[in-house]
Amino acid sequence: MAAAAVVALSGFAGVSAPADDALHTLTWGGNTWGQSGTGLGPGEFLAEPALVLEPTGASFLTVSVSVDHGLGIAPDGSVWAWGQNEYGALGAEPAALPSSATPVPVSPLPEGRYIEVGAGEYWSAALR
Numbered sequence: 001m002a003a004a005a006v007v008a009l010s011g012f013a014g015v016s017a018p019a020d021d022a023l024h025t026l027t028w029g030g031n032t033w034g035q036s037g038t039g040l041g042p043g044e045f046l047a048e049p050a051l052v053l054e055p056t057g058a059s060f061l062t063v064s065v066s067v068d069h070g071l072g073i074a075p076d077g078s079v080w081a082w083g084q085n086e087y088g089a090l091g092a093e094p095a096a097l098p099s100s101a102t103p104v105p106v107s108p109l110p111e112g113r114y115i116e117v118g119a120g121e122y123w124s125a126a127l128r
Contacts, residue, residue, distance in 0.1 A: 023059045025052040025072065033068050034101030035083030041101060053102045055080060066119040071126070072103060077113030079106040079126050087122040 026049040027036045034042050037052035052072070054060055060072030060080070069083030069090060080103040081090040088094055091106035112128035 023061070025054060025060050025063055026050065027052055027070075033084035033099045035065070035068050035070055037070055037082040037101070037103055039102050042099060052082075055103065055105075062116060064117045064119040066121055068121070069119055069124070070103075071106075071117035071119045071124055073114050073117055073126075077115070077128075079109060079114050079117060080104065081106050081124060089119070089122060089124045091124065 025037070027038060028046040028049045031040055031045050032042060034040070036046055036050065038046065038050045039053050040046065052060070052070070054072070055074050058074040058076070061075060063070060063072045065071070069081060069085070072080045074080060079091075082100050082103045083090070084099045085092060085094050085097050090097060090100060090104065091109070092104070097104070106126070109126065110128070114126045114128045116127040118125040
């Protein structure tokens, strides 16, 4: 990976890569429930930083993470979630989606452009 400037840090880091001058979300460490968002299966850990699999053609503008899941906002204002969904933190019925190793869109959310997300231990919040 080319040299990059860290622009935000909170469990994940947004970096500006000189090759494309876009922000990218990196993650490393534990991945018990797929909360790395990299597509690695649950239980696999990341010893080195890896890219979160962001929506095609978009980089998250902001992210928030908890111990077991993460949230991101795409440039179009849509909210995405990944990791454990035991209590519905990904915005889906836990029986239908127990966890996700990659970001999935949170829907249905009330219409609007979301500007901030917050991930708690068993909950998620979005500000519009």
